[in-house]
Amino acid sequence: MSRIIVKGLPLYYTEDKLKTHFQKKGVVTDVKLVRNRQGESRRFAFIGYRSQQDAENAVKYFDKTFIDTARISVQPAKTFSDPTVPLPWREKRLQAKRQLQETEEKLKKLEEIQNKRRNKNTKKGVDAFIEDQVSSNPKLQEFLEVSKPSVQQKSWKNEDLVSAQPDNSTDLQSASLATENASDDEYEEFNGFQSEEEESEKMITLDEAENRQTQVETAQDDNKEEVKQSAEIDDLEWFKLRRKRIKEGEVTEEPEKSQDINKANDIQIEQVGQSAQHQSDDEEEPQLNEQDKAIQRISQTGRLFLRNILYSATEDDFRELFGTYGSLDEVHIAVDTRTGNSKGFAYVKFTSADDAVKAYLELDKQIFQGRLLHILPAEAKKDHTLTDFDLANLPLKKQRELKKKYEASKAQFSWNSLYMNNDAVLESVASKMGISKGELIDPTNSSSAVKQALAEAHVIGDVRKYFEDKGVDLTSFNTKERDDKVILVKNFQHGTTKEEIGELFSAYGQLNRLLMPPAGTIAIVEFRDAPAARAAFSKLAFRRLGKSILYLEKGPKNLFTKEASTEELESVSKTESKADTTEIMDIDNEEDVEISGPTVSVFVKNLNFSTTTNELTATFKSLPGFVVAVVRTRPDPKRTGKTQSMGFGFVEFKTKEQAENAIKIMNGHLLDGHQLQLKLSNRVSQGKSDTASAKKGKKSPKIIVKNLAFESTRNDIFELFSPFGNLKSVRVPKKFDKSARGFAFVEFSTLKEAESAMDQLQGVHLLGRRLVMDFADAESKDVEEEIERMTKKAKFQTGVRKMAQLRESHSGKRKLDLEDESEM
CATH class of the missing domain: 3.30.70.330 (RRM (RNA recognition motif) domain)
Known part of the structure; x- marks a missing residue:
């Protein structure tokens, strides 16, 4: 556990004092001092650490120690789910109250069940006693039958009451006839009587049945005189009698049938109520838990x-x-x-x-x-993706585009991490060389594909060097883990500026840094927040930018070896403050002195091709320590006798400190619509002393160029090095068959020009070979040294000539002593 509990604290101790005291053994993430309702300390607190190891170290270090005069106890804290944690008093009281309520409810239910059973047993005993008394007494049974309401009696069970009435109905006549003729033919008369009774029952009218019921009810309830149903009673009196006999709300259906129906209804209602109760219980159960x-x-x-x-x-x-x-x-x-x-x-x-x-x-x-x-x-995340039905209604091209965007964050690209648009690579190289893309790649030449591959390799080399200088770990591209904050932007056309990329991505969140090499073929965007980076990735993947489509890829984890520098933050956010210009301007306010020692050069690139040396000088002239500024030019192949800018230049300062301050001030400065990029030059100025040059190795205006293709000619070497200065000589050694030997010597007029050529052409490919350049041994100014050198050269040439003669004459091998001076 990464949380501890501290007991025995002083009453006056606060959270701030606790944090200060316990952060000696790790990063404190949380401090909770427990207080009572009055706000007073209860003398114990909880301290949280970032890791479990820090918490364990804190327990070992602080347990049984003293804070002022109070001895504290420090132990690992426990969670609520730990069964060993004792319940607080409040929780115990609540649990006891719940148990008491549950016990009372159980007792009430048991008492209700016993009362119901007692009532049922009493009711059953009374009913059984009454039934026994009625069944044993026939007169009582007859009395109960007569006392029943007429609506509960069957018509054929009331023969005694009907026969007692002096009525001239067909029932009495048929009964009297049956008794008189009983001795004639009992069988036939029995059948005839039975049939007549059935017929008379069937022929009874509704009025006659109603009259009988009226007479019976009148005799039993009102004890009135019997009213004879005859034609003398008018309708009004009969109607009045009938009205009195019908009670309000009286049921006219048969009692047994009505009881059955009522019982059925009660059963259905009870079943429905029970089912509804079960459903309500089921619905209430998840709400309770x-x-x-x-x-x-x-x-x-x-x-x-x-x-x-x-x-x-x-x-x-x-x-x-x-x-x-x-x-x-x-x-x-x-x-x-x-x-x-x-x-x-x-x-x-x-x-x-x-x-x-x-x-x-x-x-x-x-x-x-x-x-x-x-x-x-958590609630379900809102999903705005289209359904399969919606996708089916879209054009096929749109469907593929949407599917690519959806799978962009999950798909692994088939190209490498430093993939670049070939067209952008060629345009970048052509722009750097000051020629058109058509001149760089000749469609009539069979080696166009080779030149294209070499140009791409050269640009990738420059990109790698740029990223390494900015703190990018190129080996991290081999890892599989990806960082949501970093996005690699690829496949945009040449000419896309850093400001355009920044404006495109900054709409989704704050950028931490934006790296874009001078070649302008790839970019790395780092967001401050991961959610903003994910939103930008999903919205901008496979989006059209200019004439090309953006390819986005999530960058690897631990891509950067250092935090973003001030220059990178300035290029991303205009609100970031730069270095105070006034402080930098006051660094060197000493009076100007003559430049007798070495100077420090600042390499300025991304210049507009229309920017001249005078304009560059006017831009840097106000800076302290400024010496000279120059824009590198080359002969214009289209206009004879004129030169054109190469897009870069050099500015010299007195000291390295002044040069670094100038970089802080002017890096990113806009000149003729181009954002200048400055860095310290690796070369040394003309004023470099001989002792200083000797410490760093012998340097001379003469350069040896190795790893040349055997097809290279002197003219190729001359055209390659002439833009960087005046050439004194270009020599390509040859073999006996007049083919090149794979290296050449180029001599400039000054050391500065030689250094500039080596700096710009290092790693350039010529006819499929990467050029390797180094300073050649300087020609000796001592006469004796020159004589010795020429002597060794003559000996070597004589020995080679003799060896060739021996091979031609087939005279066998002879020992040649090239060191013997007598053979000269």
Whole structure:
């Protein structure tokens, strides 16, 4: 655990004092001093460290030590999920209260169940006693039958009441006839009586049945005189009688049928109520259990919301923590776009929702980097991607473009990391040489492809050198891990400026640095925040810029070996303050003296081809220590007798300190629409003393050029070196068959011109071979040394001539002593 608990603190100790005291053993990430409701210290606190090792060292170092006069106890802190953690008093009281309530509810339920059982047993005993009494007493049974309402009696069960009434109905006539003729033919009369009874039952009218019911009810309830149903009773009286007999709300259906229906309805209502109750219980259950509800949401989205994280925590820290539970799709730390600082919460998206649930259950409320990590289910990320149906309705070209953009962040490019547009490479080389692309690559020449490859290799070499100077580790391109903050921008056309690239990417967030070599064929963009870099990558991948399409690739991790310099920050953000010009101008306010010692040269490139030496001099003349400025030119092949600028120049200063200050002031300065790029030149000026040159090795205006192609001619060498100064001689040694021997000598008028040629042509390819140049031995000014040198040369030539003669005569081998002076 990376969190510790400190007990026995003094009452007056504060969080700031705790942090100061405990940061001796590591970086303190969190300090929590526990207080009571009155704001007074409870004399214990929690301290969080960035790593577990720091926390363990703090426990060993601070345990049983003293703060002022109070002896403290330091132990590793435990999480809430630890079973050994004792419950607080408040939680214990709540648990006891819950248990008491549950016990009371159980007792109430048991009492209700016992009361229901007691009531049921009592009711069953009374009903059984009544049934026994009725079944044993026939008169009581008959009385109960007669006392029933007429609506609950069957018509054929009331023969006694019907026969007692003096009615002239067909039922009484048929009954009397049956008794009189009983002795004639019992079988036939029985059948006839039975049939007549059935017929009379079937022929009974509704009015007659109603009259019978009226008479029975009148005799039992009102004890009135019997009313005879005859034609003398008018309709009004009959209607009044009928009205009195119908009670409000009386049921006319059969009792058994109505009871069955009511029972069925009660059963259905009870079943529906029970099912609804079960459903409501099921719906209320996840609301009561917050953890189950969170698991359900996480299983749907697979996304976690993290809070109470360390403000200095990085996305890599959370990838390492959550990567052990499954594959991650995204880790996003919320960042304030104004300051670039973390907001203290993050999002983690898993590929599988099951892995997200597992990580939630195991890491929630655990200690990470000295803080209690709080994990909550996050909402699903808004997805604006098109569906397959929407893609099918788009043109095929648009479909491919969208698919490329979608797969850009996941795909591994087939080209190398320093891939460059071939057309941009040729234009860059042609611009550097001051010629057109058509002149560089002749379509009628069969070696055009070779020249193109050599030009690309040369530009890549310059790019590598530029990146190394800016602190880029080129070996990191071989690693597979990628950094979301770094983007490699490739395949843009030549002529695209650094400002255009910066303006394109700065719309998505703050840039930390922007590197673009002078060749203008590739760029590296580093964002301050990873979310801004991801947004720029997804929006700008395969976007058309000018006449070409941008190829973007995420840069490798640990690409830069140093932080962004001030110059790089100035080129990215115009708001960054430069060095104070007034302070630099006051560095050397001494009166001018004659330049008798060596001077320091500053190499100025990216000059406009229309910029002249006078304009360059006027730009740097106001700087302290300025000596001279010159723009390098070459003969104009299209205009005889005139020269043209080569796009670079040199400015000399008295001291190295003044030259470095000039670079700080003028680097990035706009001159004729071009942003100047300055750096210290490796060459030494004309004023360099002989002793200084001897320390760094012998230098002379004469250069030896090695690794020449055998097809190279003197004219090729002359055209290659003539733009850098006046040539005194160009010599290409040859063999006996007049073919080149693979090296040449070029002699300039001055040492400066020779150094400039070596600096600019180092690594240049000529006819498929990379030129290797070095200073040749200077010609001796001593007469004796010159005689000795010529003597050795003559001996060597004589020996070679004799060897050739022996080979021609086939006279065998003879020993030749080339060192014997008598053979001269």
